[in-house]
Amino acid sequence: MREQTWGRGALALAALGLVACGRGSGTATPAATPASAPGTAVAAVDTLVPALLDAAGQAAPLSQAVLATKLMGSVTEVLVREGDMVRAGQVLLRIDARDLDAQRAQVRATLAAAEAVAADARRQAERFRRLAADSAAPRVQLEAVETGLVRAESAVRAAEASARELEATGAYAALRAPFAGRITRRAVDPGAFAAPGTPLLTVQDARVLRVTAAVAPRSVRGLARGRVVEVLVEGVPARGEVDAVVPAPAGALQLVHVLVPNADLRLPAGAAATVRVPLGVRPARLVPAAALVREGDLVGVRLPGPGAGDLRWLAVGEAFGDRVEVLAGLRAGESVLVPPAAEAR
Numbered sequence: 001m002r003e004q005t006w007g008r009g010a011l012a013l014a015a016l017g018l019v020a021c022g023r024g025s026g027t028a029t030p031a032a033t034p035a036s037a038p039g040t041a042v043a044a045v046d047t048l049v050p051a052l053l054d055a056a057g058q059a060a061p062l063s064q065a066v067l068a069t070k071l072m073g074s075v076t077e078v079l080v081r082e083g084d085m086v087r088a089g090q091v092l093l094r095i096d097a098r099d100l101d102a103q104r105a106q107v108r109a110t111l112a113a114a115e116a117v118a119a120d121a122r123r124q125a126e127r128f129r130r131l132a133a134d135s136a137a138p139r140v141q142l143e144a145v146e147t148g149l150v151r152a153e154s155a156v157r158a159a160e161a162s163a164r165e166l167e168a169t170g171a172y173a174a175l176r177a178p179f180a181g182r183i184t185r186r187a188v189d190p191g192a193f194a195a196p197g198t199p200l201l202t203v204q205d206a207r208v209l210r211v212t213a214a215v216a217p218r219s220v221r222g223l224a225r226g227r228v229v230e231v232l233v234e235g236v237p238a239r240g241e242v243d244a245v246v247p248a249p250a251g252a253l254q255l256v257h258v259l260v261p262n263a264d265l266r267l268p269a270g271a272a273a274t275v276r277v278p279l280g281v282r283p284a285r286l287v288p289a290a291a292l293v294r295e296g297d298l299v300g301v302r303l304p305g306p307g308a309g310d311l312r313w314l315a316v317g318e319a320f321g322d323r324v325e326v327l328a329g330l331r332a333g334e335s336v337l338v339p340p341a342a343e344a345r
Contacts, residue, residue, distance in 0.1 A: 039304075039337040039338050039339045040337070040338045040340075041335040041338075042287070042338050043334070043335045044286065044287050044333070045285070045286050046285050046286075046332060047283070047284060048281040048284070049284040049286075049320050050280075050281060050282075052276040052278060053277040054274050054275075054276055054277075055256065055274065055276075055277055056213060056272070057212050058211070058212060058270070058273055059233045059260065059268070059269060059273040060209065060210050060211075061181075061204040061205055061208075062205065062208040062210050063179055064202065064204040065202070066199045067092070067093075067178075067199070067200055067201045067202070068196070068197050068199055069095055069196065070172045071097060072193075072194070072195055073096040073097060073099070073193070074095065074096045074193055074194070075094070075189070075190055076096050077093065077190060078093050078188060078189060078190055079091060079092055079093065080092050080183045080186065080201070081183065081186060082184065082185060085180075085182050086181060086203060087180050088180045089176050091175070092176065092201055092203075093174070094173060094175075096173075104163075107159065107166055108163070111159035114152070114155040114156040114158070115156050118153050120152075121148050121149040121152035124145050125148075129142065175200065177203055181203045181205035181206070182203065183201060183203055185199075185202035186200075187199050187200055206262055206267075207263050207265070208259055208260070209259070209260045209267060209273075210243065210258070211233070211240060211259075211273045211275055212255055213273070213275040214254070214256075215253065215254050215255075215277055216252075216253060216254070217254050219254075219277055219279060220256060220277065223242060223245055223277065223278070225242055226241060227241070227242045228240070228242075229275060229278065231260055231273055231274060231275050231276065233268070233271055233272075234273075238260050238267060239260070241258065241259050243257040243258060243259045244256075256275055256277065284317070285325065285330065286320060286323040286326070287326055287330065288322060289319060289322055289323060291337060291339075292324060293311065298313055299313070299314055299315075299316050300312050300313040300329075301314060301330070301337070302339075303335070303337065304335055304337050312329055313329060314326050314330060315328040
């Protein structure tokens, strides 16, 4: 009985085997192999790049003036506001100068009187010179007349000097822009009292910035006037020309002054700045910037391989043209994948 049962089981297994063989007839299909990620494999390059020292500093306008007056009086007009662009010689502010009118009249009268006395003294001197030549007047009288002429002419010169001084003081009744620029501070309004030396307006010309940074003496060797260096003003890159390298007032440091063109005023005056002092060259490992993959604050690259490629996160540094420095995460000789979209650009 057990033999019959085993025989039927064997026949069933054999039948199942025949069915399976019938369904799987033909050539067996191998397991699918993942396709390689599209793009071009580019090897990381070990090379030399410029070595730079970032020295913190500040960007100040090359030209700035704080305007004050020598007069004492009320402000009658303020013709500008903060932020206004002005041209050289433009009137910015006026001060009540009516007291000067009375002084001018007094100076003119004094000058006229001195000139009249001097004219009379000259006539007297000429007359006594003729008389003395004919021995018709004693020598002592001629000397007295000559002395009077000298005093009269000195009085004229003193009156003329007073008139010039008054005119110069009167010029402060109308404050003018010393150069073209922008009003950055307005300290008074009409009706305010202006005293001599009190700051009233500030004007600056920021079309050229002077960036100043303190650097150790060993870092500025070979850095001379006229050399072009890189700077950053509030993170915005620019290029400037070294104007001077001088000792700092305190400490064993050197001050590097760099003049940065800013005709379009895109760089803010008074902002924090960085001077990138060249120190020679250093080794670096570079990869194409187009190969970088960014996800939030993370930066990585895809390595050539099956599927989408292996994604490896890196520590990267600064850019050099179309390549970026790899600080960590990529070994020498390894390649990265540049996607087709980046190649097309």
